[in-house]
Amino acid sequence: MEGEREMWKAQGIDLKRNDEFLEAAGKIYGDVYMKQPNRPKGMGFFDFVMSEVHSIRPKEMIDHREKGGKVVGTFCVYVPDEIIFAANGIGVGLCCGSDFSFIDAEDILPTNLCPLIKSGMGFKKGMLSPYFEACDFIVGETTCDGKKKVWEIFDNYIPTYIMEVPQKKDPKQRELWLKEVELFKEKMEKESGVTITPEVLGEKIKLINARRKALERLYELRKSSPLPISGKDALLVSQIAFYDDPVRFTSKTNELCDELEERVKNGEGVVEPTAPRILVSGCPMVIPNWKLHHIVETSGAIVACEETCTGTRYFDTPIVDETPTDIDGQLKAIADRYLNIKCSCFTPNDDRIDQIIKFARDYRADGVIYYTLQFCLTYNVEYEKVKRALNKEGIPLLRIETDYSEEDTGQLKTRIEGFLERIS
Amino acid sequence: MFAGIDVGSLVTKAVVLRDGKVAGYSIISSRTNPRKAGEQALEKAITNANCKREDIKCIVATGYGRSSFSFADKTVTELTCHATGAHYLNTEIRTVIDIGGQDSKVIKLDESGKMSDFAMNDKCAAGTGRFLEVMAQALEVGLDSMGEFSLKSDKPCSLSSICTVFAETEVISLIASGAKKKDIVAGLHMSIARRVGSMAKGLGLQKEIAFTGGVAKNSGVRSAFEEFLSVKFAPISEDPQIIGALGAALVASKF
Ligand SMILES: Nc1ncnc2c1ncn2[C@@H]1O[C@H](COP(=O)(O)OP(=O)(O)OP(=O)(O)O)[C@@H](O)[C@H]1O
Ligand code: SF4
Ligand code: SF4
Ligand SMILES: [Mg+2]
Numbered sequence: 001m002e003g004e005r006e007m008w009k010a011q012g013i014d015l016k017r018n019d020e021f022l023e024a025a026g027k028i029y030g031d032v033y034m035k036q037p038n039r040p041k042g043m044g045f046f047d048f049v050m051s052e053v054h055s056i057r058p059k060e061m062i063d064h065r066e067k068g069g070k071v072v073g074t075f076c077v078y079v080p081d082e083i084i085f086a087a088n089g090i091g092v093g094l095c096c097g098s099d100f101s102f103i104d105a106e107d108i109l110p111t112n113l114c115p116l117i118k119s120g121m122g123f124k125k126g127m128l129s130p131y132f133e134a135c136d137f138i139v140g141e142t143t144c145d146g147k148k149k150v151w152e153i154f155d156n157y158i159p160t161y162i163m164e165v166p167q168k169k170d171p172k173q174r175e176l177w178l179k180e181v182e183l184f185k186e187k188m189e190k191e192s193g194v195t196i197t198p199e200v201l202g203e204k205i206k207l208i209n210a211r212r213k214a215l216e217r218l219y220e221l222r223k224s225s226p227l228p229i230s231g232k233d234a235l236l237v238s239q240i241a242f243y244d245d246p247v248r249f250t251s252k253t254n255e256l257c258d259e260l261e262e263r264v265k266n267g268e269g270v271v272e273p274t275a276p277r278i279l280v281s282g283c284p285m286v287i288p289n290w291k292l293h294h295i296v297e298t299s300g301a302i303v304a305c306e307e308t309c310t311g312t313r314y315f316d317t318p319i320v321d322e323t324p325t326d327i328d329g330q331l332k333a334i335a336d337r338y339l340n341i342k343c344s345c346f347t348p349n350d351d352r353i354d355q356i357i358k359f360a361r362d363y364r365a366d367g368v369i370y371y372t373l374q375f376c377l378t379y380n381v382e383y384e385k386v387k388r389a390l391n392k393e394g395i396p397l398l399r400i401e402t403d404y405s406e407e408d409t410g411q412l413k414t415r416i417e418g419f420l421e422r423i424s
Numbered sequence: 425m426f427a428g429i430d431v432g433s434l435v436t437k438a439v440v441l442r443d444g445k446v447a448g449y450s451i452i453s454s455r456t457n458p459r460k461a462g463e464q465a466l467e468k469a470i471t472n473a474n475c476k477r478e479d480i481k482c483i484v485a486t487g488y489g490r491s492s493f494s495f496a497d498k499t500v501t502e503l504t505c506h507a508t509g510a511h512y513l514n515t516e517i518r519t520v521i522d523i524g525g526q527d528s529k530v531i532k533l534d535e536s537g538k539m540s541d542f543a544m545n546d547k548c549a550a551g552t553g554r555f556l557e558v559m560a561q562a563l564e565v566g567l568d569s570m571g572e573f574s575l576k577s578d579k580p581c582s583l584s585s586i587c588t589v590f591a592e593t594e595v596i597s598l599i600a601s602g603a604k605k606k607d608i609v610a611g612l613h614m615s616i617a618r619r620v621g622s623m624a625k626g627l628g629l630q631k632e633i634a635f636t637g638g639v640a641k642n643s644g645v646r647s648a649f650e651e652f653l654s655v656k657f658a659p660i661s662e663d664p665q666i667i668g669a670l671g672a673a674l675v676a677s678k679f
Contacts (some may be wrong), residue, residue, distance in 0.1 A: 261605065374546075401546055408546075410433075410488055414543055418503035422539050 042256030093242025096120030172200030226269020231303020427671025431489030434525025448473025505671030511537030574644030581611035
């Protein structure tokens with residue numbers, strides 16, 4: 001993009017490191033994405049978005065702010081975008097998917113912390129991300145302990161607002177969560193000077209629902225055999241959903257789905273129908289974290305679905321009810337929808353386990369890979385319950401615990417290929 | 425004739441099969457260039473088997489460096505190969521514990537010898553041959569004699585660390601505090617048995633159990649396992665370090 005360097009400079013971005021990061025990420029992208037056979041044409045848009053990852057969208061955000069709008073950064077699928085957008089804001093999922101920024105966080109955070117948190121902190125503190133620098137403030141949540149405490153440190157670098165996400169889903173906690181959603185609406189109104197009307201909120205509920213429906217349509221198409229799209233490409237679409245303009249994203253994803261529908265009709269796939277199908281379940285995978293998918297898909301298998309926050313957890317729970325026409329009803333509908341998300345930070349979280357089994361069937365998975373980031377306690381501990389349930393159902397399961405580094409690629413390849421040998 | 429090459433992270437092994445029997449094998453270091461190690465090991469095994477390269481109809485490569493050995497007709501993971509090799513030597517075997525230089529693996533087999541499940545250590549080297557090598561150095565004890573040495577201990581030290589780096593520090597402070605080396609070595613062996621043994625228990629330990637990989641040559645680790653798991657390992661008639669390569673050769677013979 002023309003003028004990108006001036007933009008970064010004005011933002012205070014560390015230009016040298018930014019160049020290094022973009023070069024490294026570009027190379028990984030080329031290796032991981034551009035060598036795939038039979039890619040759908042509709043992926044062209046997403047390739048373009050990636051090629052301009054630090055330019056076009058951050059520019060749109062800066063422009064939005066210049067026109068008086070707000071930009072709000074988030075880290076978790078529990079933060080309701082509807083409210084941000086209704087207050088003339090842009091919500092953006094922030095960068096936390098690369099070990100490139102660890103070095104910038106290591107002097108203030110413990111080493112045994114989830115890579116996602118460490119990476120996010122590093123991108124902010126090291127001035128490495130035009131997205132962070134385009135934000136007015138960020139919204140944290142009380143999900144896992146690591147994040148809960150790191151928001152206090154974040155606040156030294158960027159204003160940080162915290163939503164209290166409860167840990168159980170009983171009526172009492174539902175009430176608390178509704179209150180949190182109402183408070184968040186007030187916060188957004190105060191920050192933006194905009195009064196959120198039922199008309200605008202209704203409109204934004206539809207906007208975000210449309211994004212969910214587009215993703216749902218994409219995932220629905222991944223239930224067919226042969227698979228019309230690789231897991232890597234579908235993952236990329238999910239990842240881009242977090243930061244692209246929702247209208248444009250929805251329309252481009254629907255275009256992609258039109259093409260995939262044709263493929264399904266013609267029985268056209270990206271790999272042979274005999275390739276083993278894998279359901280990935282666990283922690284979020286944030287750009288540029290394509291590590292697991294890449295190993296799976298260069299070992300002769302294909303990922304059919306992600307039961308993760310950068311997958312089904314982002315869209316699958318029922319869409320926000322569009323019928324209420326008053327603010328109270330709308331906020332309640334939003335609160336209800338978000339609290340149905342099945343994250344391991346909740347106890348109990350048995351719905352998630354039922355869902356993994358259902359997805360394994362629906363997506364015709366030959367096996368499940370349980371993916372956890374190192375030091376993510378809740379997902380790591382929940383494995384034991386998932387294992388018992390899947391064993392009972394006779395669904396093959398492989399556990400992978402890893403971080404963002406490339407060091408363990410060889411060992412992971414052995415495990416994944418071994419798993420494929422086992423289920424073949 | 426068929427050949428199997430196991431390009432391990434530390435050691436490369438090759439086995440040549442004639443009429444379904446081990447005709448020759450070799451064990452060499454992989455540390456230099458894994459591609460060269462594969463070729464050299466194959467050549468040596470061929471010499472030991474008294475045959476020629478042209479006699480080999482099919483070669484299967486396995487191990488960490490399997491894809492860097494360019495003469496392979498097929499590559500298979502060492503998980504399948506250790507299972508296949510162990511099953512060939514004893515059809516009663518249902519669990520294989522393989523400890524090599526970098527990885528410790530527990531592999532379950534069904535009656536037909538097919539791998540049915542497995543568990544592996546994470547990227548950390550604790551509980552592997554590399555771990556023992558680092559400790560042998562810190563203790564100035566020969567790797568080959570660690571086993572015999574530890575069997576003399578009647579009071580193994582208890583080591584709390586499972587991380588290589590911390591364990592080394594712990595070993596050094598044990599030496600400083602005057603602990604006997606044989607007790608420290610026995611403690612190290614116990615810590616490996618506990619770590620890998622728990623992994624095996626998690627998978628559901630089923631008899632008979634075979635112990636393979638280079639570390640299986642360490643009698644101290646063997647007996648620590650037998651104590652921790654309250655089992656006796658099934659005897660195997662070949663060098664435990666070549667079982668992966670043997671399995672690869674067997675896969676080659678059926679390919
Ligand atoms: N005689 C011996 N006594 C004790 N230990 C031994 C002996 N010979 C080899 N080892 C150990 O075996 C290890 C190598 O075993 P092996 O050949 O099974 O490893 P590898 O296949 O290269 O590794 P990996 O399977 O982890 O990639 C060495 O680290 C060494 O510690
Ligand atoms: S895993 Fe849980 S805490 Fe993490 S982003 Fe997803 S919903 Fe939020
Ligand atoms: S992956 Fe786990 S530890 Fe990391 S931020 Fe999400 S919930 Fe927390
Ligand atoms: Mg080995």
